[in-house]
Amino acid sequence: xxxxxxxxxxxxxxxxxxxxxxxxxxxxxxxxxxxxxxxxxxxxxxxxxxxxxxxxxxxxxxxxxxxxxxxxxxxxxxxxxxxxxxxxxxxxxxxxxxxxxxxxxxxxxxxxxxxxxxxxxxxxxxxxxxxxxxxxxxxxxxxxxxxxxxxxxxxxxxxxxxxxxxxxxxxxxxxxxxxxxxxxxxxxxxxxxxxxxxxxxxxxxxxxxxxxxxxxxxxxxxxxxxxxxxxxxxxxxxxxxxxxxxxxxxxxxxxxxxxxxxxxxxxxxxxxxxxxxxxxxxxxxxxxxxxxxxxxxxxxxxxxxxxxxxxxxxxxxxxxxxxxxxxxxxxxxxxxxxxxxxxxxxxxxxxxxxxxxxxxxxxxxxxxxxxxxxxxxxxxxxxxxxxxxxxxxxxxxxxxxxxxxxxxxxxxxxxxxxxxxxxxxxxxxxxxxxxxxxxxxxxxxxxxxxxxxxxxxxxxxxxx
Amino acid sequence: xxxxxxxxxxxxxxxxxxxxxxxxxxxxxxxxxxxxxxxxxxxxxxxxxxxxxxxxxxxxxxxxxxxxxxxxxxxxxxxxxxxxxxxxxxxxxxxxxxxxxxxxxxxxxxxxxxxxxxxxxxxxxxxxxxxxxxxxxxxxxxxxxxxxxxxxxxxxxxxxxxxxxxxxxxxxxxxxxxxxxxxxxxxxxxxxxxxxxxxxxxxxxxxxxxxxxxxxxxxxxxxxxxxxxxxxxxxxxxxxxxxxxxxxxxxxxxxxxxxxxxxxxxxxxxxxxxxxxxxxxxxxxxxxxxxxxxxxxxxxxxxxxxxxxxxxxxxxxxxxxxxxxxxxxxxxxxxxxxxxxxxxxxxxxxxxxxxxxxxxxxxxxxxxxxxxxxxxxxxxxxxxxxxxxxxxxxxxxxxxxxxxxxxxxxxxxxxxxxxxxxxxxxxxxxxxxxxxxxxxxxxxxxxxxxxxxxxxxxxxxxxx
Numbered sequence: 001x002x003x004x005x006x007x008x009x010x011x012x013x014x015x016x017x018x019x020x021x022x023x024x025x026x027x028x029x030x031x032x033x034x035x036x037x038x039x040x041x042x043x044x045x046x047x048x049x050x051x052x053x054x055x056x057x058x059x060x061x062x063x064x065x066x067x068x069x070x071x072x073x074x075x076x077x078x079x080x081x082x083x084x085x086x087x088x089x090x091x092x093x094x095x096x097x098x099x100x101x102x103x104x105x106x107x108x109x110x111x112x113x114x115x116x117x118x119x120x121x122x123x124x125x126x127x128x129x130x131x132x133x134x135x136x137x138x139x140x141x142x143x144x145x146x147x148x149x150x151x152x153x154x155x156x157x158x159x160x161x162x163x164x165x166x167x168x169x170x171x172x173x174x175x176x177x178x179x180x181x182x183x184x185x186x187x188x189x190x191x192x193x194x195x196x197x198x199x200x201x202x203x204x205x206x207x208x209x210x211x212x213x214x215x216x217x218x219x220x221x222x223x224x225x226x227x228x229x230x231x232x233x234x235x236x237x238x239x240x241x242x243x244x245x246x247x248x249x250x251x252x253x254x255x256x257x258x259x260x261x262x263x264x265x266x267x268x269x270x271x272x273x274x275x276x277x278x279x280x281x282x283x284x285x286x287x288x289x290x291x292x293x294x295x296x297x298x299x300x301x302x303x304x305x306x307x308x309x310x311x312x313x314x315x316x317x318x319x320x321x322x323x324x325x326x327x328x329x330x331x332x333x334x335x336x337x338x339x340x341x342x343x344x345x346x347x348x349x350x351x352x353x354x355x356x357x358x359x360x361x362x363x364x365x366x367x368x369x370x371x372x373x374x375x376x377x378x379x380x381x382x383x384x385x386x387x388x389x390x391x392x393x394x395x396x397x398x399x400x401x402x403x404x405x406x407x408x409x410x411x412x413x414x415x416x417x418x419x420x421x422x423x424x425x426x427x428x429x430x431x432x433x434x435x436x437x438x439x440x441x442x443x444x445x446x447x448x449x450x451x452x453x454x455x456x457x458x459x460x461x462x463x464x
Numbered sequence: 465x466x467x468x469x470x471x472x473x474x475x476x477x478x479x480x481x482x483x484x485x486x487x488x489x490x491x492x493x494x495x496x497x498x499x500x501x502x503x504x505x506x507x508x509x510x511x512x513x514x515x516x517x518x519x520x521x522x523x524x525x526x527x528x529x530x531x532x533x534x535x536x537x538x539x540x541x542x543x544x545x546x547x548x549x550x551x552x553x554x555x556x557x558x559x560x561x562x563x564x565x566x567x568x569x570x571x572x573x574x575x576x577x578x579x580x581x582x583x584x585x586x587x588x589x590x591x592x593x594x595x596x597x598x599x600x601x602x603x604x605x606x607x608x609x610x611x612x613x614x615x616x617x618x619x620x621x622x623x624x625x626x627x628x629x630x631x632x633x634x635x636x637x638x639x640x641x642x643x644x645x646x647x648x649x650x651x652x653x654x655x656x657x658x659x660x661x662x663x664x665x666x667x668x669x670x671x672x673x674x675x676x677x678x679x680x681x682x683x684x685x686x687x688x689x690x691x692x693x694x695x696x697x698x699x700x701x702x703x704x705x706x707x708x709x710x711x712x713x714x715x716x717x718x719x720x721x722x723x724x725x726x727x728x729x730x731x732x733x734x735x736x737x738x739x740x741x742x743x744x745x746x747x748x749x750x751x752x753x754x755x756x757x758x759x760x761x762x763x764x765x766x767x768x769x770x771x772x773x774x775x776x777x778x779x780x781x782x783x784x785x786x787x788x789x790x791x792x793x794x795x796x797x798x799x800x801x802x803x804x805x806x807x808x809x810x811x812x813x814x815x816x817x818x819x820x821x822x823x824x825x826x827x828x829x830x831x832x833x834x835x836x837x838x839x840x841x842x843x844x845x846x847x848x849x850x851x852x853x854x855x856x857x858x859x860x861x862x863x864x865x866x867x868x869x870x871x872x873x874x875x876x877x878x879x880x881x882x883x884x885x886x887x888x889x890x891x892x893x894x895x896x897x898x899x900x901x902x903x904x905x906x907x908x909x910x911x912x913x914x915x916x917x918x919x920x921x922x923x924x925x926x927x928x
Contacts, residue, residue, distance in 0.1 A: 027829055050687065052706045060829055084706075086825060176673045186669045187651055187710070204668035205650045209640045223514065241735065242516045242548075244728040246651070246710070263727050264708040270731060271705065274738030275819055281746060282815025283808050289820045293840035300812050301845050304805060304878075308849060311804030312856075315797050322793040329786040332796040333779050336916070339800060340775030340909055341768060343807075344747050348764050351746025355739055356753045361550060365491055366524055376757035381765050385772060392776075414768075445804055452800070 022053045034065045039072040047076045055084035067096040079108035088290040091120045103132035111158040115144035152236050153229035156250040156259030159183035162190040170212030187246045197255040226251045233269045240266040280436035303441050310445035317449050321456035327464055330397050334406050342413040342451040343444040349374050349421025354436050371422045378418030382411040405458045413451035486517045498529045507536040519548035531560040543572035552754040555584045567596035575622040579608035616700050617693035620714040620723030623647035626654040629663055634676030651710045661719040690715050697733045704730040744900035767905050774909035781913050785920035791928055794861050798870050806877040806915040807908040813838050813885025818900050835886045842882030846875040869922045877915035
């Protein structure tokens with residue numbers, strides 16, 4: 001089960017210095033320089049880093065040292081470092097820098113990164129930064145902020161290349177060579193009609209391979225996946241993954257081209273969505289590595305409270321059979337094993353179903369097939385584990401009847417766990433809730449309670 | 465805690481038909497056509513789909529119908545559909561088609577997709593397909609298969625554009641226009657020295673914006689992230705995410721350019737790695753939506769066995785305090801609540817730590833800080849939950865002493881859960897194991913046992 005290979009290799013790469021980025025030694029030097037108030041030295045050390053690695057460095061520093069280093073770097077501070085920072089760290093840093101300094105950095109960002117940064121801030125600071133920006137930039141950012149959170153409109157960059165549909169490759173090349181205000185990186189030229197609606201997209205690899213007289217239109221890709229600006233980012237990520245897109249045009253309700261989403265933004269979304277499912281299954285709402293202990297505790301405590309309330313169900317079942325336990329304490333001893341097995345089998349099914357829904361391998365069409373399969377798996381593994389449980393109980397307590405009752409209840413519990421593990425997330429999805437919240441917090445205690453009831457009632461009526 | 469918004473929007477998009485891909489209606493029509501043996505009709509319906517959607521359709525069909533549909537489509541079957549299929553489904557389909565038909569499809573695939581497909585097959589079938597291929601293609605694929613699994617060499621495509629470092633934009637454009645055997649999509653031109661070692665990369669967006677006389681060398685990006693062919697795919701995904709790469713050159717140990725990895729391949733890897741963590745945390749080794757019940761049961765049963773063995777620890781603790789439980793059954797009633805809370809708090813910490821390690825937000829440098837923070841969170845939430853537990857126990861059993869003992873043990877259990885939730889994955893990572901296997905299977909039962917011991921020993925020495 002253990003797969004050390006990937007991590008092994010990672011450790012080896014770190015050792016041979018092949019892994020890029022921030023070394024522990026450099027981090028220590030910067031920390032020392034900051035502690036000694038040698039700001040120029042710290043800035044000199046940090047200035048050689050790639051923005052992504054500089055972001056890692058800032059994350060590792062104490063919160064108070066981050067604005068000191070950024071101020072020391074001055075104009076050398078690469079604005080896109082902010083795009084690589086954890087949002088918690090970024091918000092705090094921008095607050096500490098103050099609106100004027102922050103505005104100077106924001107002005108150098110691409111619109112999508114600037115909008116993402118501003119959207120996390122509290123309204124007063126957001127307004128202060130916007131007011132410190134030149135009018136033209138402010139307008140773009142305010143438009144971006146007007147789109148709903150987690151929408152395509154928030155993700156898109158306003159920088160793109162769109163040309164009329166009757167142009168040729170030669171006209172396009174002449175235009176591109178003559179204009180300086182084009183985006184740094186783009187992968188496609190969008191073709192637009194007179195109303196600025198995208199009617200095609202030409203990958204640059206086709207532009208460079210074609211003669212000057214070829215019309216752009218004839219080079220356009222077969223399918224154009226236009227994305228309405230209010231599309232949810234999860235759906236955007238799905239489109240990019242499903243069709244292997246590198247970039248896609250974002251359009252207004254009238255179909256006008258507003259901006260473009262590129263795959264690097266989507267990689268972040270895919271990462272976030274996967275993280276979301278992982279953390280919810282673990283009973284955490286969001287990642288909190290860089291949040292304060294008080295804030296972290298505040299975010300996690302509701303899940304614990306729900307867990308406590310759900311666990312009371314199992315406790316009530318046990319309470320009802322108190323007399324049986326008084327007569328035969330072995331029942332109390334075996335109960336946590338039943339709970340662990342049921343919980344584990346349930347979470348196994350749950351993880352596969354939540355993931356299957358997320359990647360749309362599991363749909364309404366094949367859900368009944370999935371349920372039957374999971375029940376079969378539950379019955380198979382229930383039988384296998386039942387055998388082990390029977391032998392263990394017999395050896396431990398030397399009571400054949402108890403071993404039979406415990407083994408039977410294990411089979412029921414594991415099969416019920418499969419049933420609940422499939423149906424609860426499917427029902428949540430069906431009624432518009434996030435299936436990932438069907439986490440251990442709800443599913444496991446329910447399975448436990450059913451397991452306890454099965455075991456204790458069988459024991460009461462047959463053994464005692 | 466529930467966040468229905470994203471799923472709500474998704475449901476709405478489905479309803480308005482804006483979500484792309486395979487409709488339930490089309491699926492039903494194809495299924496009916498296959499059932500009625502109307503193969504031409506089924507092929508006609510399926511032929512209009514994008515390869516990604518055709519892959520979804522195949523996944524939803526019964527295993528026996530998949531080769532029927534593919535044969536019915538004949539030359540109309542887009543080879544890259546195979547790249548979008550779940551690997552389980554793909555392997556089965558290739559087996560059913562037989563080596564000759566499979567080889568005809570494989571010959572139309574890009575090298576990276578072909579290598580991925582072949583690597584999943586059993587050796588005999590792999591050899592049979594390779595032998596049915598033209599010699600030139602076979603050589604490329606055999607080279608690809610020689611790289612270790614999950615390495616950059618397996619991920620890379622052999623199709624790329626590399627030009628000498630002294631060429632100009634004009635020479636490059638003339639070359640590209642004159643050659644027909646270039647890859648369909650590429651985003652950069654690699655510049656190589658006389659030994660075919662990459663010395664730079666020029667994004668196509670810079671090529672199209674530059675005059676013919678500009679030397680390619682002057683357009684090269686500042687950093688070139690070359691990837692040795694034996695680099696693990698997890699490290700490749702990290703590089704792409706960290707530096708926002710769109711493609712990167714893969715090199716031999718001598719530094720020669722071998723191939724290129726593009727971001728669309730990396731998106732799949734990121735997805736797989738995230739899935740891996742999610743499933744391991746749930747106690748499942750790999751996704752098994754399309755595996756048979758027997759195969760699924762076989763893969764999951766080891767985790768259940770481990771779970772059973774670990775749970776025996778808690779059972780042994782309870783057994784040691786059997787006399788106390790006989791005296792006061794309330795102890796047995798409250799134990800599952802302690803287990804649920806400890807397990808939940810532990811998995812919360814575990815999920816955050818596993819995720820933090822995966823995205824490298826959590827490093828050796830800030831691990832002590834993280835441990836202190838999680839202990840503080842544990843103490844804070846332990847105190848909050850302790851209060852609720854105290855009140856609940858007092859109301860339920862009317863015993864002040866019992867309420868105090870239970871509350872105290874809850875505080876200890878939740879704090880210990882934080883300690884274990886941080887240290888176990890960190891230690892696993894340190895000793896070269898995958899931290900995600902520190903799943904509920906190991907961590908939860910350990911916390912349970914400690915919680916039981918705390919509660920039962922306090923109760924025995926103070927209450928009884």
